[in-house]
Amino acid sequence: MKKISESAVRRLSLYLRLLRGIAGDQELISSQELAEPSGSTSAQVRKDLSLFGSFGQRGKGYSVPELIDTLERILGLERRWRVAVVGVGKLGSALLGYRGLSERGFDVVVAFDVDTEKVGTELNGIDICSIDSLSRVVRERGVEIGIIATPPEEAEGIVSRLADAGVSAVLSFAPIELGNRDPMVVRTMDLALELEGLTFALTSARNGDS
Amino acid sequence: MKKISESAVRRLSLYLRLLRGIAGDQELISSQELAEPSGSTSAQVRKDLSLFGSFGQRGKGYSVPELIDTLERILGLERRWRVAVVGVGKLGSALLGYRGLSERGFDVVVAFDVDTEKVGTELNGIDICSIDSLSRVVRERGVEIGIIATPPEEAEGIVSRLADAGVSAVLSFAPIELGNRDPMVVRTMDLALELEGLTFALTSARNGDS
DNA sequence: TAGATTGTTAATCGATTAACAATC
């Protein structure tokens, strides 16, 4: 199968988010309508979808419910995914209570922390286990994706331990250097880095660049 | 000035993050050394930097402290930025206590919420003000960047009000449809969308695609 | 049939990579 670019996958997710928002209100949608709110173009939308097949009806557009199903299938969202949150500080706690995860198919099935005060308790119905038991518990509960919300200095080690335990995908809020972690998929969300994208734009705008 | 791609800016931020990590340990660094941990190539590093000037010494490499200064200047990080957090729920609270912001040049100078219980109190030394006073307070305190941590349904309205109050950059944790908000710069961090990038990779890997 | 909109091919554009002269 041809390689799909990361930006294409991102757009597919965006289309899906959009479609879910209008499901029920509208039966059909054109590539043009789908493109606009996601900041794309109709050609781009059709191209992105055509990487996976032909899902529209010429002259009419795409069936909203069918396209939702199709995109869910493409993105691997026909089923729910089992997630562990590592690090139950402020951010980790926020994640345990974040409805946006379960709404979109991700179940946080367990959390880990080093703090003995927290270990053994639960938060929002989710058990907090000791990091020492990570490997065993991850296997027992069939965790597939890890979310890292620890201090940066611990992140590297946690990723390795998750890998050893058979977890093959990680989303880290700690800025990790990605390196070659094949076959593990690692993605980093770095708030400050995103803000720097903004300050760059603001600064160059102010300097009169276009 | 030629247009700089978003991915190039992202890499520059990555280089900077890396350089700060090794500052003090090392005086000079080659494009090769800089490339590897950021998952880039030496040619890419040199190209990225050359978009802004010549900062290296042939045969030697780049001076670490000088390159840090240069990248900070390019990204607009010579000065600190004044940030407001809108929405002091779990995520917002976590942000108010997040050291990674001030460490990287962003000062949260005020927060906003609708909850009258919270309004008037402070968290981590940051005043929580009523959303109704947003426009005035944003001006008074010279807020330049807004971070949105409200429920999704409120996000659109908040962005408009921030724009009216003169804020020209927004980072949103609520999935906002970006549309044309010129001249405002808006960026969205969508946790579930990032996870979908992972599930896509896991799913297509499992299907035997390369 | 006339109008609309897809799916796909070809053209364009931009970003990445390779290569190498310049030079420390």
Add this chain to the structure above:
DNA sequence: TAGATTGTTAATCGATTAACAATC
């Protein structure tokens, strides 16, 4: 001088856009 590494140009690669026949 020999070795290393930059800065930059040219070549390649891939992604986006344009265009249009197919068809609902």
